[in-house]
Amino acid sequence: MAGAVVFDKVVIFGVGLIGGSFALALRTAGVVGHIVGMGRSKEALGRALELGIVDSVGDSIAAALNGASLVLIAAPVAQTEAILASMLPHLEAGTIVTDAGSTKADVAAAARRALGARISQFVPGHPIAGGESNGPDAAVANLYQGKKTVLTPLPENSAIDIARVAGAWTACGAVVRQLEPGEHDKVFAAVSHLPHLLAYALVDDIANKRHAGLLFQYAASGFRDFTRIAASSPEMWRDISLANRDALLGELDAYLAQLIGMRAMLAAGDGAALETVYANAQRARRQWTGAIEAAEASQAPDVTQ
Numbered sequence: 001m002a003g004a005v006v007f008d009k010v011v012i013f014g015v016g017l018i019g020g021s022f023a024l025a026l027r028t029a030g031v032v033g034h035i036v037g038m039g040r041s042k043e044a045l046g047r048a049l050e051l052g053i054v055d056s057v058g059d060s061i062a063a064a065l066n067g068a069s070l071v072l073i074a075a076p077v078a079q080t081e082a083i084l085a086s087m088l089p090h091l092e093a094g095t096i097v098t099d100a101g102s103t104k105a106d107v108a109a110a111a112r113r114a115l116g117a118r119i120s121q122f123v124p125g126h127p128i129a130g131g132e133s134n135g136p137d138a139a140v141a142n143l144y145q146g147k148k149t150v151l152t153p154l155p156e157n158s159a160i161d162i163a164r165v166a167g168a169w170t171a172c173g174a175v176v177r178q179l180e181p182g183e184h185d186k187v188f189a190a191v192s193h194l195p196h197l198l199a200y201a202l203v204d205d206i207a208n209k210r211h212a213g214l215l216f217q218y219a220a221s222g223f224r225d226f227t228r229i230a231a232s233s234p235e236m237w238r239d240i241s242l243a244n245r246d247a248l249l250g251e252l253d254a255y256l257a258q259l260i261g262m263r264a265m266l267a268a269g270d271g272a273a274l275e276t277v278y279a280n281a282q283r284a285r286r287q288w289t290g291a292i293e294a295a296e297a298s299q300a301p302d303v304t305q
């Protein structure tokens, strides 16, 4: 890849869907020398090695971090502080550390507690891509292609380190944006964390009904589309929900108010009011998907030449 930043040694904590796809994407782009996998599951690490996602599995944090150019933490967000604290004694001055956590204010605070004066080496990030499957077998080289990655740099980060982390994500095919951590957490509470909570809530509610078997037997594509994300990792979403609790509570309250309003329309048989909500939502949803399609078309290579 012409002009791309090259990373001699990349260490990835968590070699599942997110970390594994990062490894495969960097490798496909030809911007990485050696990739070391780290993590708590020996089974996942072995599988990542077998699939060629990583070149080796770290025997120890000291050995893994020796000469590392870039470290990605792709583990549930509640583990960030412990992982960074375990890295600190072995962290070389030239190593940049980033993460893929879905919440950013708590990650920044955890990093400050764990790294102290070395905080400048940590550039927080969040790739806006994923899926309900996890583990190394779910990893794919094109997961980040055309997707956004949001960096929420800290005041202590150098422009060079921010650019290097941005370069890694650009090499993966992602479009890099920057947000302030609090703003990031508010945005994703609304458009990612709340939808996950709602999908889990609906499936749990149905599953707990006496006639759940009958209901699932007839549930079709509408239910499938609405609830796909309820198949995601409960541990990951427990951590995200708690880490972004205040913003998520705010969004949940607003949604409950919307539901109460719609319940009243339904109870009153007010079809016009219900239809207005449905029409507003349909218009907004179509505008949103239209904008995505237009952006994809403008990014697609010109095949007419």
Ligand SMILES: O=C(O)C(=O)C[C@]1(C(=O)O)C=C[C@@H](O)C=C1
Binding pocket: 101, 102, 127, 128, 129, 130, 131, 132, 191, 192, 193, 229, 232
């Ligand atoms: O597609 C999915 O399954 C996802 O959950 C992806 C999704 C999202 O909510 O859009 C979830 C968490 C990540 O932080 C980014 C993206």
